[in-house]
Amino acid sequence: MKPLKRSFFERPTLKVAPELLGKTILLRQSRQKHKAGIIVEVEAYTKDDPACHAARGKTTRNEVMFGPGGFSYVYFIYGMYHCLNFVTEKKEIPGAVLIRALEIPNEDPGIASGPGKLCKYLKITKEHNATDCCNEDSMLIVTDNKSPGHFIIIQSARVGISKAAEYPWRWYIKDSCSVSKK
Template identity: 50%
Template sequence: MNLADRNFFKQNATELAPKLLGMTLCHVNSKGLRKTGIIVETEAYMPDDPACHASRGKTKRTLPMFEEGGMSYVYLIYGMYYCFNIVSGEKDSGQAVLIRALEIPDHSHAKEAAGPGKLCRYLEITKEQNGILLAKENNLWLENSVKLQPFEIISAPRIGISAGKEKLWRFYIKNNNSVSKK
């Protein structure tokens, strides 16, 4: 699969979320330092989902969610933590995949990216990366990494939300120690 091909991101968030597992998320920070991590946990958010920011329509905050798949959507929670999402679907569909946890390649920072706020802090992702196309020239991109078998992917209820908890739209790699919560 060619990650430069935006068609990969045009699928629904519920289809894209498990396919992102095992891919490497890369970011080059303002000092030119490249940081990476393997995606081990995701959550899908669809437009008719009460937990989805786009479910109430377009706002200044949610505009990136209405772009064509392959864009970034970064927002602040609790006034202190950024969360990184990959927009999915066709333009104006209002859906995205929250990246919940990364496995750091050298394992020395194992828990530093186990949670959406922690992974943004580790990769140094901020509002500066909101609404950009995932591409090397934008210093934020995905690379193919680990090829997973279907039995290695767990589907579970999403966490940290009050509405739509019953949906099994949280995906993580089975037996991975970097998952934020099991």
């Protein structure tokens, strides 16, 4: 499976976010073993967004957001959950898309229905932060589905945040049973 090209990610965050729906995240655990899931829910965060980790400037925690698009941004929240994002925009323009839910074929629909749950299922940790997801040899990549099918995309306000929660920067696949909140 070939990863998405960097040019896919190095575009405006609000364009990349809905276009990630239906794509597959693949985490390689070894040469023969991997886990994968179809992206069914995302949220966008941009440099001027008060809820964005980069809104107040570059820090050690968020510095990957200021690099080129196509890298992973993984952080730890509430002392118990990891969250997976993909960096968007060109270098020095911070932006990222939070992956909120995955649909895992032949698994319980709720197994990856939320940012923390999907990281737990894939075993994503801080070790995966700043992974170049556009490199074919990376342990973490995003790929196009060969036949993703047709689906209806719903756009709504973001969930689970206090700042700028009203921004309609959340997208999900309407008929997916794995969406965290409809």
